[in-house]
Amino acid sequence: MKTGTHRYKYIRQIKGSSHYGEVEIEINWIDSDSIVIDDCNWKTLKQSYPNFKETEVLKTWKQSAMKAAQYILDNYDLPESIEIKIKDVVGLYVDTVPAHLGAAMTIGIFDLIKSPLNPEDLKAIDDFVSNNRDIELIPNYKNMAITKAKKS
Numbered sequence: 001m002k003t004g005t006h007r008y009k010y011i012r013q014i015k016g017s018s019h020y021g022e023v024e025i026e027i028n029w030i031d032s033d034s035i036v037i038d039d040c041n042w043k044t045l046k047q048s049y050p051n052f053k054e055t056e057v058l059k060t061w062k063q064s065a066m067k068a069a070q071y072i073l074d075n076y077d078l079p080e081s082i083e084i085k086i087k088d089v090v091g092l093y094v095d096t097v098p099a100h101l102g103a104a105m106t107i108g109i110f111d112l113i114k115s116p117l118n119p120e121d122l123k124a125i126d127d128f129v130s131n132n133r134d135i136e137l138i139p140n141y142k143n144m145a146i147t148k149a150k151k152s
Contacts, residue, residue, distance in 0.1 A: 001027060001079075001113050005087055008108030010100050012126060019129055021100025023065050024088035027112045030081050034073040036066050039085040057135070061101045062089045064138045068102030071141035072109050077149040079113060099132035099139045110148065121146040 005026045012019045022044075040062055046052045069084045089101060103125045110117050117125070124145045132139035 001029065001082075002111070003028075006108065006112060007088075008104045008111065010103035010107065010125070010129070012129070014126060014130055017133075018095040019097075019100050019103075020092055020095040021061070021065075021097075021102075021104045022088075022090040023086060023101060023104045023108060024090075025069075025105065025108050025112070026085040026087055027109065028083045028085075030083045032081060034078065034081045035083050036069040036073065037083060037085045038062065038066060039087050040089055041087070043088050044090045057093065058089070058091075060098055060136060060138065061091055061096065062086065064098030065089055065101040065105045067138055068105040068141050068144075069109060072106060075142075075150055077151050082113070084109065097129075097133055097135050098137065099129045102139060102141060102144070103129055106144065106146070115148065117146060117148075121148070 005024055007022060007024045009022045010019060042052060042054060065086055091100065106125060107117060128144040
């Protein structure tokens with residue numbers, strides 16, 4: 001497993017539409033059940049905007065990243081129990097929807113546990129994102145069909 005804090009971006013141009021979401025996460029092995037921890041302090045946006053305030057849109061972005069992480073913990077066969085800390089969430093109001101943050105989170109988790117997604121999985125994420133373009137709704141991550149081993 002990779003240690004420390006790492007940033008993951010989902011950035012694509014699909015059918016003329018821009019897709020962007022970025023998360024900074026840290027993963028640690030733990031002895032208890034796997035958990036997702038909200039440790040987001042919005043450091044990137046706070047650096048860019050001195051009068052930063054966490055808006056409802058930003059809360060939805062963060063919730064989407066957290067739900068994607070929780071879905072992975074609940075449904076995929078991971079080597080051991082882990083703690084996923086969400087340290088930062090970044091997007092652009094014009095190019096970001098909640099599904100983009102879930103995509104970045106999914107890519108990041110599997111990379112950090114040294115089980116990176118294959119091209120087929122990345123295509124499945126692109127299809128998932130293309131089908132979940134609502135700016136206010138957190139998508140159902142059950143519909144993101146990646147090929148990693150599921151829990152039995």
